[in-house]
Amino acid sequence: MLTRNRIDGTGGFLFSDLSKHTASTLATMIHLRWRTELQLRLRNFLYTLGQSLHSDSLSFSRHKRRLLVNRLCFCSFRLRRLRSILSPYSLQPLLNMYGRKACELVKEFASVGKGQLTQYNSDLFEQVVAECSQHHLELQSLIRKMQEEGLDVQTARNADHYGALIHHLALVRNKRCLMAYVNNRAEIIRSLVWKIGSVLPKEIEEKLSHTEEEYFNKYSGELKKYMSKMELDLTVDMVPPKDPYIKVRVLDDIGDGIVLSDKTANFARHSIHFLKRTDAEQFISRGLMEELTG
Amino acid sequence: MASSSMDGSIPTMDEFEALLSTTDVELLKRAWRSEKASPEILRYDTDLVSRLTEQIQLMEETVEEKSTSGADPLSLSLYQMDLDRTLFLLRSYLRVRIQKIEKYMFHIRKTDELWNRLSKGEKDFTSRKGSSNLHAYAYRYYASLVFESNEFSCCRCIEDLKQHLEESVLSKLPENYQSVEKQSVISEEDDMVPEPRLDTFVLCRSKEYLSGIQLEDGPVDDRSKLFEMEPGVLYFICYKSIKPLVESGKIDLL
Incomplete structure (x- = not known):
């Protein structure tokens, strides 16, 4: 005002x-x-x-x-x-306003629906990183200039001080944007491990950067270790159970090589089975079966 | 899994309910509910979980036995259902905890109080400050052999995420801006660490009459008034105000 x-x-x-x-x-x-x-x-x-x-x-x-x-x-x-x-x-x-590119990066992440991933934008990412280095150079040169003029960097409040401040703030903001981008993507990657297990489908793998793939593998390994420690598979049972058995329809040819805990069956495409929920859940989450209700 | 209460003389309804509310499953249900509703991580009940794991194993054996001996299919399916529900509770409880830990892992690691709420072995082998990486690795390896720690993957997760962040972002930034916890070297506090919001509102119910609860929200002149809670009545209240009572188990969250 x-x-x-x-x-x-x-x-x-x-x-x-x-x-x-x-x-x-x-x-x-x-x-x-x-x-x-x-x-x-x-x-x-x-x-x-x-x-x-x-x-x-x-x-x-x-x-x-x-x-x-x-x-x-x-x-x-x-x-x-x-x-x-x-x-x-x-x-x-x-x-060319400061921070604009970083903002674009975050916006791009937020533009798709919750839990979805966009292609890892390494191009824009690198541009923001370059902008950061540029800011740092200018910041340093301004501080050097102030020192050459014999001013106390801590207390002086001249044009150079404010210039340096802007560079610092822009840099910090860029950092926050970059971290938010990577961290939020990491969160989605973690949720993917829960949803689809330890094998990445091709179309998702293409969207990840190299370090993100590594992170995915490490995380799924850790989760597996934790679950074997607890002797409990935590990825099944995502909804409260109503009945130990559910009716499912097979959506894909997954063959007859699958042994369930209490029986074996031929899971030909479109066949309908009455299975233990814990057995069926892993196939449902991989999109190989669907649950029939009602 | 209220098995012990079924034999002997038939208990009255009150006794029955009192018995029911102290079974391990009921305790787990309570812990699970509170854990789901609270914004921060609560204490991990090692004893409860290990007791339950034993009971589940016992139950599984019973079901196995009955199914091979060809017992009544109806009772078998009831047993199975009971088992499934308990398993769901346990799984969901552990899942909720893991998700919460992942979300706030940096915060939990730097706060002693929260860190101690995880299971026992962890704080010994992921020292929070200093300690070279080599040390940490050695400790961790040793710990993974020795401790039966339950949320042991947490510290690994921190390391992994940290490494991931460092490789993709921080190593590319100027040197004064490379910390995971701080925005830059001049930040006095750790201002990059996401923390749970303790001022959110929760639904809760008290088991006993409680008085003298200091409200931490609302207008300033209202805060001096103390708040009372009747047993069994639902309240919608700021989590911060009842935090110690939730921790001591006097209030259940819903």
Whole structure:
């Protein structure tokens, strides 16, 4: 609210008219007619916040503009709209906005249904990692610069400090996104072990990265060990049992080589059997049989 | 598996229920329910589970015996059903625990109190701090031979997940940002560790009259009021407020 009032107070255009214009028409207006006005206002805004860029004229070099826009968004990140207003005006830096790629990565994970996996996006993943290294370089160079100027890095609050802060925050955010991506995928991989057992179907295997496959194998091994320790197969009995026997229909030719705990039978396709639930469950979860109810 | 209560004189209904509520199956059911409802991991009852495992084995033998000797098929199927249900309870109990442990494994490992709630051997062989990897491995190998620990896979899981995260993400980040627990070296707390939300609400029922429960939610001036619980009445309450009572077994979660 504070920032909004200050900007409004200096001219009263930027936000007060928002209700009348859509963001895009407003942005065109800014682009065409209010360019100088906006520059002026941005400078006023920064000065009022007391964290100005030092130069008198706002020469919008690419780097500076990016810094400025990021700082602006940082200062007033509650005002999401500011970004949409500024975007056509300074399109380039915003398209490369920090953290955008990491956000895309997480969004991609979340875009499919619960418990589903997307293809492991190693391309985007590497880009985010590269962005992180870039941030780290810039962060270090800014800190070096401050040290060369003889400032105390801990306490100094100049433009470089805030620049470094932005790089740090962007890096941390990227890290969180990357970790969330990998960790959530790991969670799904674990649930896969429970659902389909220790053998990965081809179509899922293609979606995993190399380390994820390794993790899958290790985890299923661990689970097996734990279950043999308890002398109990935990992957069956997923729903409370009503009757020890259930009626099932065989969906695939699984042959007659299967020995159940109490009998043997020929499981030809489409044949119907009356089986022990614990025996049938493993076939049901693998999609080889279906339970007939009613 | 209420077998002992069936013989001898016919008990009255009250006695019967009192007996029923102390059988191991009933205890397990209670533990299972609480475990399902509580946001954090509860104490693992080693004795209960080992008793139950023995009983299940006994039961399996009985069923086996009866089926070969050609006993009444109806009673056999009743036995089988009873066995299946108990097995389901036990499996589900262990499953719920494993899932919870997996979700919060880093948090559980760094909190002594929670770590001790798992089964006995673990904390000896996965030392939380320091201790070179080699040590940990040796301990683990030794432990896997010696201890009959029940959730022993947990620490392996942590190692595996940690390794997985390190290989895919952390090793590629700048050096000050490589910790699993912290966002960067300047974070004072472990701010990357997911923790269970203790301020969620749970349904619960008390076994006895309880008074003096401090509510931890709601407006500040309400918090000084103490809350009372009647036995057998359902309450919907913030988990944090009744946490110690759940741990001591005075309150059952539903």
